[in-house]
Amino acid sequence: MLHLTAADRLDTLVDAAAAVLVEPQHDVFDPEWVVVNTQGVDRWLRNRLARRLGATNGADGIATNIDTLFPGQFRSRVLGRPDPATDPWDLRALPWAVLQVLHDDPDLLRAVPGGDGGAPWARARRIADLFDRYLLHRPEMIAAWAANDHGAADIDASGNALPPGHRHAWQPEVFRAVRRHIGSPSAAETLHARIDAIRAGDIPDEVPERIVIFGIATLTGGRTWFDLVDAIAVHRDVHVLLHRSSPGLGDTVRTQLPDDGRPTSRRGLRDAVTGRHPLLRSWARPALETEALLCDRDIRHVPEERSASGTLLGQVQADLRADRPPRPCAEAAEDGTLVVHAAHGRRRQVEVLRDELLRLLRDRPDLTEDEIVVLCPDLGSFAPLVRAVFGPPAPSGADVPTDPVGPGGAPALAYRISDRSLTETVPTYAAFDAVVALLGTRFGVGALRDLLQSAPVARRLSLGPSELGTIDDWLAEADVRWGLDASHRTAWSAPADYDAGTWQHLLDRLLVGAVVLDRPDAPSTPRGVVPLHVEGSDIDLAGRVADVLARLAALDEFARAEHPIDDWVARLTTEVDALLATSGDERWQLDRLREDLRALAPKGAAGGAGTEIPLGLADVRRILRSGVGRRTTGRTDFFRGGVTVTSLVPLRGVPFRVVALLGLDDQVFAGGADADGDDLTSVAPLVGDPDRRADVRHSLLDALLAADDAVVVLRTGHDLVTDREVPPSVVVAELLGTLGAHLETTDRTRLEVHHPRQSFDPTNFDVADPRSFDRTALAAAEALRDRAPTMPRPAGVATLRRTATEPRHDEVEVVDLAELLDFFRHPMRHHLRRVAGLSLPPDTASAWSSSASAVDGRDLQLDLDDLQQWKLVDGLLLPTLHGIGGAAALDRARRAGELPPGRYGERSAEQIERILDLLAQRANDLGLDGSTVRTPVDIPLAGGRRRLTGVITESAGDERGPYRVRASKAKWATHLCGYFADAIDVAVELCALTVSDLTATRRGALVGPPPKPDQKSAQSLVVECPDAEAALEALERATELFLRGRAEPLPIFARTSARIVYHQQKNQAVTAEDWKRDRTDRWNRHVLGDLAVEDLLRRPVEPHDPSPDRDQPPSSGGRVEHYGWLLWGPLLRALRKAAKPSARGKVHS
Secondary structure, eight states, X not given: OEEEEEESSHHHHHHHHHHHHTSOOSSTTSOEEEEOSOHHXXXXXXXXXXXXXXXXXXXXXXXXXXXEEOXXXXXXHHHTOOOTTTOTTSTXXXXXXXXXXXXXXXXXXXXXXXXXXXXXXXXXXXXXXXXHHHHHHOHHHHHHHHHOOSOOOOBOTTSOBOOTTOTTTHHHHHHHHHHHHHOSOOHHHHHHHHHHHHHTTOOOTTSOSEEEEEEEOSOTTTHHHHHHHHHHHTTSEEEEEEEOSOHHHHHHHHHHSOSSSOOOBHHHHHHHOOOSSHHHHHHOHHHHHHHXXXXXXXXXXXXXXXXXXXXXXXXXHHHHHHTOOOOOOGGGTTSOSEEEEEEEHHHHHXXXXXXXXXXXXXXOTTOOGGGEEEEOTTHHHHHHHHHHHHOSOOOTTOOTTTSSBOGGGOBOOOEEEOSOBHHHHOHHHHHHHHHHHHTTSOOOHHHHHHHHHSHHHHHHHTOOHHHHHHHHHHHHHHTOOSOSSHHHHGGGTOOTXXXXXXHHHHHHHHHHHTTSOOOTTOOOOGGGOOOOOOOTHHHHHHHHHHHHHHHHHHHHHHHTSOBOHHHHHHHHHHHHHHHOOOOGGGHHHHHHHHHHHHTTSOTTSGGGTTTTSOBOHHHHHHHHHHTTTTOBOSSOOTTSSSEEEEOSSTTTTOOEEEEEEOOOOGGGGOTTTTOOTTOHHHHSOBTTOOOHHHHHHHHHHHHXXXXXXXXXXXXXXXXXXXXXXOOOOHHHHHHHHHHHHHHTOOOHHHHEEEOOSSTTOGGGGOSSSOOOOOXXXXXXHHHHHHSOTTSOOOTTOOOOOOOOOOOOTTOOEEEEHHHHHHHHHOHHHHIIXXXXXXXXXXXXXXXXXXXXXXSOSOOOOSSXXXXXXXXXXXXXXXXXXXXXXXXXXXXXHHHTTOSOSHHHHHHXXXXXXXXXXXXXXXXXXXXXXXXXXXXXEEEEEGGGTEEEEEEEEEEOSSSOOOEEEOSSOOXXXXXXXXXHHHHHHHHHHHHHHHHHOTTSOOEEEEEEOOSSTTOOSOEEEEEEOOOHHHHHHHHHHHHHHHHHHHHSOOOOOTXXXXXXXXXXXXXXXXXXHHHHHHHTOHHHHHHHOSOOHHHHHHOBOOTTSOOOOTTSOTTOOBHHHHHHHHHHHHHHHHOEEOOOSSOOOBTTO
């Protein structure tokens, strides 16, 4: 007998299911068959039944001997179909049969659209998907196709004849060919006969005397599915427990549908029936179609025992269930039970979600994390962000929101991310996926480095943090970009004779570097390879890297040809064993991966169909994605403690006290994106046909109705880059329209909450109603609020306060000379790195892309910009000064891969060789031949309370002294300030040498390239330090500034401070151009923000700053000018230009 029961909540249906299952069957050992839609509902139902079956106090029952089936499994077992693993019509085997048929019949292949190109297995899979859809939803059409062996006209999905030459006429022909190849009828061909046999009593013995079909909201297979259920119900008790989202919608359908001539097409039903609630008209079409299919059946509806609450959420739910237009309830506007949140991008959405969940847990002491679900339509994109923002899950049962503390100082939440594939959750599967993703690509440095860093590969190669750091150094030193070797790169039109930046070039340099030192007098090496020095255990590390690269190169070569699937499986299995390793308790990962690879060629393929046809890499990737890539762990993480984070489908309709809908953005709800133009069912869809767009909206409706206490909706409200407002997605706009009708307003500010861009925005910590629980963000917001009004900086820039105290008078403070010079080269960077312990990412995009399929590795460079040319010239100066010559030094650079390829490199080489020769010539004129000596200094300062110690490298010629030969151009060649940081280095070292040894006369030299390309001589400046007392004063001031710079970031800039002093000496104005380079520096921007030059100069001197330098002009009163003169004033007084035959003068004269 068939029993139809309906309720608008799944927990109500649980009581009905328990009432059936509590009665024992005649044979108590027979399993109970319970049909459910998803794994999540299965686990939830088992938990609920365990509290009811056999219970005496409501919690001591046991749910066992229950065989839960999905609708497709139920259908196959009742119809007596073969095991899916061996069924040739199963979707795992059917593509191989299609592949074989199309391969054997070229004429038939040409009839298929796109049959003359593309990936064969992908085409076969698409056709198999069509046939599988027809088998379920159009069995009559499939049966007619199979029976039409006499050349009559075939029919389409609506039963109409397909005219000759119709664009879909190839489908029946291909199906009949596949049918002949398989040699056995499909389920559609025998469906009606089997239903008649079942109705007559021919039921498989395994079918128990009682079946419960639980919580279905739509009919899979439409009317045919219920025909099968009706037939079974003649001889078995079948209890169908329907989940009705809106009982009122069922009444509307019964009222509006005509008694005769009920529409069977989707369009006809839409014209005949219209829901009264606007949200149901858009979100409830599958439910409406189910009601239309069941409108002539007797259904017992179990009413909801709880009365509707007076909250906004309760009012919305009541109107949806009753299918009536939204009723005003302005008094519930501020109860927080249904709130839409708009944030800047995905990560900010997750931050807002965390804070909203913590607020709900705080405000509802009886609420637990187990009673919260987060549903996300795009879980793959949001899951990493949830892990990053939420941090490691808190222990279940921890006090929230106080214990324990998660990342950023926010209380940690207990949570689980469910419904994810093995590739996303299991490291071994992720590493295997990364290996396959590399094949056929450019082998970019980022993708391959990420593979080496993955846990299974690192374990196989014994790579720890130290080894990975060494590999990073090698990659940077050899400038590895992409390509296995030069021949591999020719596929991307790179020169065949240029291997610089390839992995083979790195290996060559490492292997040669293991036996040859990289010195100017080193012997010639094979093929002129420039050694990259390795020694000790690093030689073994280089060998391991060479081994894995050789394996990947061989696998890539294999993947460039086509092979049968069995050969692919054998080769990939071999590489899994060679490249991946796991710990003992994770060995199951490798075992299961091997098992999944062996299952790629299905056992059910008729006669091994398709398995001998060669397939290319593109097809193999698709096979892996449909098999290995989609499998889940098999053990769901539903209801195992904490907040459940999952996609929309697994827990559809399951009630929770709090439901959060994360990421309801427009791109997720793009309708029709996955529609197939060859799908006959989509041409004229019937009532009950599947529709992904409608199913997603129906899932949102079920989620909205499943919440008991609150619903939290999150979307992107502002663009991350432009800050422009992003309009809501269609579904969110429809929800906002419903809320507006309830609240009698169209004011968007009352309908949704717009959050600021940053989590540390002070508005998040309003005393009356703080939005955030992040303690670190609170500290940043306080710093932002308390910043000085004279230091304008954008939101997000932290205030660095004074951190050091004055030393005690009985202590001797030692200042290291190297640290002192590092400070003056870049004071802000020195403070952030050495004092605050911060490291900032580079301004440009990382050289290491993490994607193997996008731009995997930096492109080859055809020209050198000024900075790259400066670095190259700087690196070649020393060997050039040693007499090697510019041409020889450039040849070494060319062999090391430091120059662009071909004629582009020759053009750069000509420029660099000219600069090198001019610099070497000027340096030799000054007696600088590259030979040096190291002189230690130890100078007491500040009355013995401070010491300056270090070692200075100076020239070893007749006139000793510090020098710098650089490729960077001096701004003013005759003025010390024109050489910027190099001038500070030479000046401080020359003062230190002068004070340390009063008996010797030393000179400092600065050499730079010609200011203009057509000039034929380099520029230089030679200085001397005739006054030891002035030199001591300069060192006193320099060390004082250094110690102050350790306590707080000082406004000293190597370029801008020098330019300010120079201009003020000349009575010239400081311009934006003087500040341009330092303004865009990422270290300066982190501390100061994006300051205009006017704002920089307006910053006043602070009370704790030292007295001004005596040479500082009275008109310069700003803090930047103040510190510029404190640095440069004493240095300019201590030094002067070296004597010339014609004149002597001070440096700044």
